[in-house]
Amino acid sequence: MSVAQNLSTVKSIIAEAARKAGRAAGDVTLVAVGKMQPQEKIMEALEAGQRVFGENRVQEARGRWEPLRARYPDIKLHLIGPLQTNKVKEAVALFDVIQTLDREKLARALADEMKKQDKFLPCFLQVNTGGEAQKSGLAPEDTKAFLQFCRNACGLRVEGLMCIPPVDEPPEKHFAMLRGLARDYGLAGLSMGMSGDYGQAVALGATHVRVGTALFGDRSSLREGL
């Protein structure tokens, strides 16, 4: 299957899940996850009209996207991987949305850098819905206080929540938890759902789904050395 064919399949699954949930397909943004994928596949997606992409690593994303920005000025790049404070400057310069805001130190660093660059990016708070020790993200019960901190103390534009459910659990309860938190705190954005479960995520209210393998194929053969 070509990337263009995969794109059209994924979009129709999103549209169908949205329709069933009484939502408009246009309410869901497909974030194509390019991490560890060969450049030809990314180019195919661009040629097929895809403009919203997600990347995990600042360095990898820079190498790929800086040269393409001039040719595709309408690209939107979402940072979906953990952000270290020493990469904040590069991240603010490169990305359009930061989806992985999860701690005070990072919030302060982002706020300072956005002021310096006069570039006030929308952010999503990453919530560790499964309480996994190895995973980044806020504890669900800390979401409210952290949201207030980001807005009031840092002046950040927080527009939504993001989660990555544990791999060994059905994702629905995590999606429902994230939706509940977003509703409680009046946040419109919900970034949830990946290749294996974006249909369910749309059914449960996702506004952004992050899809890699279903568009570009398996990354595993490229993983060595990374």
Ligand SMILES: *Cc1c(COP(=O)(O)O)cnc(C)c1O
């Ligand atoms: C890699 C990644 C994805 C995409 O995963 P697929 O299963 O390939 O669709 C989505 N979100 C995050 C945070 C990721 O790191």
